[in-house]
Amino acid sequence: MNIVDPRVAPKPWYTTWVAARLNDPRDAVFVGLIVQCLGLALCGVGLFFVGPALRWLGPLYLVAMFVLLIDRFTLMLHCTSHRQLFKPKYKVLNQIIPWVVGPFFGQTPNTYFAHHLGMHHQEENLEGDLSSTMQFQRDSFRQWLRYWGRFLSVGLIDLTRYMIRGRKERLVRRILIGELAFWSAFALLLWARPLPTLVVFAMPVLLMRTLMMMGNWGQHAFIASDRPNNPYTASITCINSRYNRRCFNDGYHIGHHLQARAHWTEYPQEFETNLARYVENDAIVFENLDFFMVWLLLMTGSWTRLAQAFVQLPGAPVRNTEEVIAFLKERVQPLPMRTRAPAAARAPDHATALSSLS
Numbered sequence: 001m002n003i004v005d006p007r008v009a010p011k012p013w014y015t016t017w018v019a020a021r022l023n024d025p026r027d028a029v030f031v032g033l034i035v036q037c038l039g040l041a042l043c044g045v046g047l048f049f050v051g052p053a054l055r056w057l058g059p060l061y062l063v064a065m066f067v068l069l070i071d072r073f074t075l076m077l078h079c080t081s082h083r084q085l086f087k088p089k090y091k092v093l094n095q096i097i098p099w100v101v102g103p104f105f106g107q108t109p110n111t112y113f114a115h116h117l118g119m120h121h122q123e124e125n126l127e128g129d130l131s132s133t134m135q136f137q138r139d140s141f142r143q144w145l146r147y148w149g150r151f152l153s154v155g156l157i158d159l160t161r162y163m164i165r166g167r168k169e170r171l172v173r174r175i176l177i178g179e180l181a182f183w184s185a186f187a188l189l190l191w192a193r194p195l196p197t198l199v200v201f202a203m204p205v206l207l208m209r210t211l212m213m214m215g216n217w218g219q220h221a222f223i224a225s226d227r228p229n230n231p232y233t234a235s236i237t238c239i240n241s242r243y244n245r246r247c248f249n250d251g252y253h254i255g256h257h258l259q260a261r262a263h264w265t266e267y268p269q270e271f272e273t274n275l276a277r278y279v280e281n282d283a284i285v286f287e288n289l290d291f292f293m294v295w296l297l298l299m300t301g302s303w304t305r306l307a308q309a310f311v312q313l314p315g316a317p318v319r320n321t322e323e324v325i326a327f328l329k330e331r332v333q334p335l336p337m338r339t340r341a342p343a344a345a346r347a348p349d350h351a352t353a354l355s356s357l358s
Contacts, residue, residue, distance in 0.1 A: 001239075001311065001313075001314065002240075003239060003240065003268045003271065003272060004240050005239060005240060005241075005244040005245065005249050005251070005252075005267075005268045006244070006245060006248075006249060006264075006265060006268070007265055007268050007269060008265060009026035009027070009028070009029060009263075009264075009265050010029050011028065012028055012029055012031075012032050014028070014031065014032065015028040018031045021086055021087060021089075021090050021093075022085060022086060022087065023083065023084055023085065023086065023087055024083065024263060026263060026265060027079070027080075027083070027085055027263075030076050030079070030080065030085055031085075033069075033072055033073070033076050034076075034096060034097065034101060036068075036069060037069055037073050037101045037104070037105065038100070038101060040061075040064065040065060040068075040069055040104070041100070041101060041104040043061055043064075044061060044104050044199075044200040045200075047061060047196045047199060047200055048189075048193050048196045048200070054195055054196055054199065058195075058196070058199040061199065061200075062199065062203060062204075062207075065105070065204065066207070069105070070105055070106075070204075070207070070208070070211070071243070071246060071247050072246055072247060073101065073105045074105070074107075074208070074211070074212075074247075075247040075248050075250050076097065076248070077097055077098065077102065077107060077112060078112075078116070078248075078250070079248055079264055080094070080097055081112065081113045081116060081117060082117065082260055082261050083261055083263065085097070098110060098112070098113065098178075099178075103182055103185075103201060104200065104201070104204065105204055105208060106204035106205045106206070106207055106208025106209065107208060108178055108179055108182040108183075108205070109177075109178030109179075109181060109182060110174040110175055110177065110178035110179075111156070111159070111175055111178055111179060113174070114159060114163065114168075114171045114174060114175050115130075115131070115159055118163065118168055118171045119131075119159060119162055119163075120216075121257075121260055124229060124231070124234065124257065125220045125223070125228070125234050125235075126228060126229060126337070127337040128162075130155065130158045130159060130162060131151065131213075131216050132220075132337070133147070133216070133217055133220045133221060133223070134220075134223060134228060134334070134335045134336075134337060135334055135335065135336075135337055136334055137332065137333065137334050138217065138221040138222075138223075138298065138332040138333075138334075139221075139298045139299070139301065139329070139332045141299045144213075144214075144217060144295075144299065147213060147217065148210065148213045151209065151213050152206075152209060155209075156175075156179065159175065160172060160175055160176070163175065186201055186202070189201070190202075211292070214291070214292055214295045215291045215292060215295070217291075217295050217298075218236075218290075218291030218292060218293075218294035218295040218298070219235055219236060219253045219291050220234060220235055220236075221236070221294060221295070221298055221331075221332055222236055222284045222328060222331035222332060223331055223332075223335060224282070224331060225330075225331075225333065225335050227281075228335055230281060231254055231257035231258050232254055232277065232278060232281035232282075232283040233281055233282065233283065233331075234257075235253045235254045235256075235257050236253060236254065236283075236284045236285065236286065236291075236294070237251060237252050237253055237254045237255065237271065237278075237283065237284075237285045237286075238251030238252075238253075238285070238286045238287075238289050238290055238291065238294070239251060239252075239268075239271070239285060239286070239287055239311070240287050240288055241287075241288050241289060241290050242290075243290035243291075243292075244290075248264040249264045249265065249267045249268065250264075250291075251290060251291070252267035252268065252270070252271055253291070254271075254278070254283055255267045255270045255271055255274075258270070258274075275313065275314070276315070278313055279313050279314070279315045279316045282316065282317070283313070284310070284328070284331070285310075285311040285313060286306070286309040286310060286311065287309055287311050288309060289306075289309045294306070298332065303325045303328065303329070304321065304325070306324075306325075306328055307321045307324040307325050307328070308321075310324045310328070
């Protein structure tokens with residue numbers, strides 16, 4: 001089993017110019033990605049002035065976003081939420097991704113940070129997790145539609161109530177400011193220019209929130225009933241995929257729940273170094289798949305394809321195709337909701353990221 005996912009961050013030509021302003025010079029690639037995203041966002045602004053040409057430029061814009069940048073933007077937002085990009089001296093620049101770029105890519109300001117770090121990583125897919133998959137039959141499209149529908153309809157209300165119950169006043173303020181700013185601007189633009197507003201802002205929100213629910217479902221589709229609070233058996237890892245090469249090793253989801261603030265280049269090495277722990281816990285690892293493909297294969301009942309991508313870890317029980325399928329099917333069964341994870345089972349370093357709020 002050879003790992004071909006990125007272990008070294010690329011060094012673009014502008015690294016020398018930006019490294020001194022970054023908390024980690026390995027993240028210089030994000031500066032170029034920000035510029036690319038801003039370029040597409042300017043194209044989105046341009047759609048408000050193209051008149052009838054919107055009929056064909058609008059779909060072209062959405063296709064370009066989906067094919068070229070939405071996945072990379074989302075994982076850049078993920079990485080820079082856990083590890084702020086710019087040093088404290090330049091901290092105002094950290095607002096470019098969530099406030100300037102994010103609204104064009106379906107991310108309302110501040111809400112992703114609050115949901116992902118302030119809630120999901122605190123609750124670890126257990127009872128208190130508003131995006132928990134535990135109680136669902138995780139190979140059922142009908143069950144996923146229930147999951148998706150609740151997130152779209154009352155997800156923001158649930159998140160705000162969660163923060164209020166947890167007395168996370170700063171996150172409540174951040175959520176309310178970000179959501180009110182976005183939807184107030186949206187309402188004004190919708191009144192003035194409805195069609196481009198729907199293309200540039202409404203459709204990306206619907207697309208992004210759908211993709212996030214697909215991705216989270218795939219990440220937490222396979223759960224051991226006797227160890228739902230164990231990151232090795234409540235998450236999966238995907239290796240050697242195009243997705244990892246494009247999206248900063250996001251496939252290493254087990255490693256991410258173990259070490260949430262590790263740099264994205266460090267996850268392949270973490271996987272190899274701790275391989276014995278993965279084997280000991282009978283962790284599920286797929287090769288040449290991403291979480292969205294895992295979701296699709298589950299929704300279509302493509303168990304043989306999943307079994308073909310299943311990695312037989314060295315030292316783990318050897319299973320034939322039928323046994324792999326049975327093993328996978330066992331882990332998608334709905335589970336009773338459990339209490340939140342013990343502190344020792346959760347990644348220990350979220351407080352650092354949360355404390356960076358100002």
